[in-house]
Amino acid sequence: MSTRNPGRFRDPLPGRDFAARQRGPRAVALDVLIAVDRDDAYANLLLPHRLRDAGLRGLDAALATELTYGTLRLGGYYDEIIRIVAGREIDQIDPVALAALRLGAHQLLGTRVPKHAAVNETVNAARDRGSRGVAGFINANLRAISARTAEEWRTAVAERHERADDRLAALTSHPAWIVRAFRDALADEGREDELEALLDADNVSPLVHLAALPGLADREDVLDAHPTRLVPEPASPIAMRLDGGDPQELREVRAGTVRVQDAGSQLVALALSRVAPIREGERLLDLCAGPGGKSALLAAESLVARAHFEANEVTPSRAKLVRDALRPITPEGHEFEVTEFDGRTVVDSPEKFDRILVDAPCTGLGALRRRPEARWRKQASDLANLTHLQEELLAAALEATAPGGLVAYVTCSPHPAETTAVVKHVLRSHDAEVLDARAICHELAPELDLAERPLAEGTTVQLWPHRHGTDAMFLTLLRKRD
Numbered sequence: 001m002s003t004r005n006p007g008r009f010r011d012p013l014p015g016r017d018f019a020a021r022q023r024g025p026r027a028v029a030l031d032v033l034i035a036v037d038r039d040d041a042y043a044n045l046l047l048p049h050r051l052r053d054a055g056l057r058g059l060d061a062a063l064a065t066e067l068t069y070g071t072l073r074l075g076g077y078y079d080e081i082i083r084i085v086a087g088r089e090i091d092q093i094d095p096v097a098l099a100a101l102r103l104g105a106h107q108l109l110g111t112r113v114p115k116h117a118a119v120n121e122t123v124n125a126a127r128d129r130g131s132r133g134v135a136g137f138i139n140a141n142l143r144a145i146s147a148r149t150a151e152e153w154r155t156a157v158a159e160r161h162e163r164a165d166d167r168l169a170a171l172t173s174h175p176a177w178i179v180r181a182f183r184d185a186l187a188d189e190g191r192e193d194e195l196e197a198l199l200d201a202d203n204v205s206p207l208v209h210l211a212a213l214p215g216l217a218d219r220e221d222v223l224d225a226h227p228t229r230l231v232p233e234p235a236s237p238i239a240m241r242l243d244g245g246d247p248q249e250l251r252e253v254r255a256g257t258v259r260v261q262d263a264g265s266q267l268v269a270l271a272l273s274r275v276a277p278i279r280e281g282e283r284l285l286d287l288c289a290g291p292g293g294k295s296a297l298l299a300a301e302s303l304v305a306r307a308h309f310e311a312n313e314v315t316p317s318r319a320k321l322v323r324d325a326l327r328p329i330t331p332e333g334h335e336f337e338v339t340e341f342d343g344r345t346v347v348d349s350p351e352k353f354d355r356i357l358v359d360a361p362c363t364g365l366g367a368l369r370r371r372p373e374a375r376w377r378k379q380a381s382d383l384a385n386l387t388h389l390q391e392e393l394l395a396a397a398l399e400a401t402a403p404g405g406l407v408a409y410v411t412c413s414p415h416p417a418e419t420t421a422v423v424k425h426v427l428r429s430h431d432a433e434v435l436d437a438r439a440i441c442h443e444l445a446p447e448l449d450l451a452e453r454p455l456a457e458g459t460t461v462q463l464w465p466h467r468h469g470t471d472a473m474f475l476t477l478l479r480k481r482d
C-alpha cells in the first residue's frame with residue numbers, strides 16, 4: 001500500500017469546509033484516509049481535528065477512529081483484495097474511490113458492520129465527497145468483496161504469493177522488508193515461530209499505559225484511588241493500564257505526576273536509573289530527549305536521589321515539548337536545563353556525565369501499532385543514514401561518560417541493524433562492559449518473559465508487543481571501564 005497518490009486527484013471540497021459539512025463517522029474516516037494518502041498527513045494528528053469539526057463524540061467518534069486506524073493498518077491487505085476485484089493495479093484507481101474501497105473492505109472484513117451498511121454508507125460518503133462518477137465502481141467492487149467470506153479472501157490472497165515472507169507480508173499488511181527484519185530479530189532469540197503473532201499484534205491498537213512518576217505519585221495509591229479504571233501493568237514497577245476512557249479524566253494525569261507512557265519505555269529508562277542506586281550529586285543526561293517522556297521519568301528519579309538531570313534535543317520544537325514535560329515536576333527554585341545541540345557534540349564534554357540515556361532516533365519499527373500509516377512510509381534505504389547517526393551518538397555518549405559511568409542505548413525498533421549491530425560497532429573502538437540488562441529488567445519486572453540475548457559478556461533486552469504488550473523497545477546497558 002502506498003500512502004502517496006500524487007497526480008490526477010482534485011479535491012472538490014477541500015479541507016475543513018468539507019469536514020465541517022459532514023457528520024458521519026465514515027465521511028470523517030474517508031476524509032482522513034484521503035489526506036494521509038494524498039498529503040502525507042498523520043492520522044493521529046489530523047483525526048482529532050476532523051472529529052471536532054464534524055461534531056462527532058462518544059460511539060460515533062470511536063467508530064470513526066476504528067475505521068480510520070483499522071483501514072490504515074490493514075490497507076496493504078485490502079489492496080491485495082482490491083487488485084483482485086477491480087482487475088487493475090492500485091495506482092490505476094481514482095484516489096477517492098481507492099480510499100472508499102479500502103474503508104469499505106475494512107468494514108466488510110475487519111468489523112461487524114452489517115454488509116448493507118458497509119457498502120451503502122461508504123458509497124454515500126464517497127458520493128457526498130463529490131465522487132459521483134465513481135459511485136458505481138465503488139458499489140460494484142464492494143459488493144464483489146462482500147460476496148466472499150473473510151476466510152475465503154485470506155485463501156485467495158495467500159494463493160497469489162509463492163514466497164513465505166511475501167505471503168505473510170500480504171496477509172498481515174506489512175512491507176516484506178519489515179517482515180524479514182522482524183524475523184531476523186526474533187531469530188536472535190530462537191523464536192522465529194512468534195513472527196506471525198508479532199505481525200498480528202501490530203494490527204491491534206495498544207492499550208493505554210500510565211507511569212506513576214517516582215517521588216511524585218505512588219502506584220498503589222493511584223490504583224486505590226481509581227479501582228474501576230486502573231489495573232497494575234507488569235512490564236514496569238510504576239506502570240498501570242487504563243481500561244478505556246480519557247486519561248485526562250484522572251486528576252493525577254492532569255497534575256503531571258502520572259504520565260501516559262508505554263510500559264516498555266518506562267522499563268528501559270528505569271533500567272538506567274536503577275541498575276545501581278543514583279548517588280547524590282550524580283550527573284544524568286538524556287541525550288535525545290524529545291518529546292520528553294523518558295526525561296520526565298529520569299528527572300523524577302534524579303530529584304529523589306538529589307542528583308543533577310539535564311536533557312538535550314536537537315529539534316527546537318521537540319525541545320520545547322521536553323520543557324513542557326518537565327515543567328509540572330520542576331520544584332520551586334529548581335531548573336532542569338534543556339539544551340538543543342546535535343547530540344554528537346557531547347563528545348566535546350569528555351567524562352562530564354555519570355549516566356547517559358541514548359534513546360536514539362530510529363525507524364520506529366517497534367511502535368507501528370501506534371502510527372498506523374508509518375509502515376508504508378519507512379524504507380529499508382532509511383537505515384544506512386540512521387545507523388550511522390546511532391553509532392556516532394552512542395560513541396559520543398561514551399566519550400562524555402565518566403569512567404565507571406553508565407550508558408543506556410535504547411531504540412524503539414527491533415531491527416538488528418539499529419540495535420545489536422550498532423552496539424557491536426561502537427564497542428570495537430570504545431572500552432565498555434556490556435551489563436546484564438536482562439537481569440536488571442527481570443528485577444524490575446519479574447513477570448516478563450525475557451529471552452536470552454547474549455552480547456559480549458552481558459545481555460541485551462528486546463521487548464515485544466505480542467509477548468509483553470509493550471512497544472518493541474531495545475536496551476543495552478554499558479559501563480565505561482575505569
Ligand SMILES: C[S@@+](CC[C@H](N)C(=O)[O-])C[C@H]1O[C@@H](n2cnc3c(N)ncnc32)[C@H](O)[C@@H]1O
Pocket residue numbers: 265287288289290291292293294295312313314315318341342343344359360361362412
Ligand atoms: C526516539 S526519540 C526520543 C524519545 C524520547 N526519549 C522520549 O521518551 O520521549 C529520538 C529523538 O532524537 C532526536 N534527535 C535526532 N537526531 C538527533 C541528534 N543528532 N542529536 C540529538 N537528538 C537528536 C529526535 O528529534 C527525536 O526527538
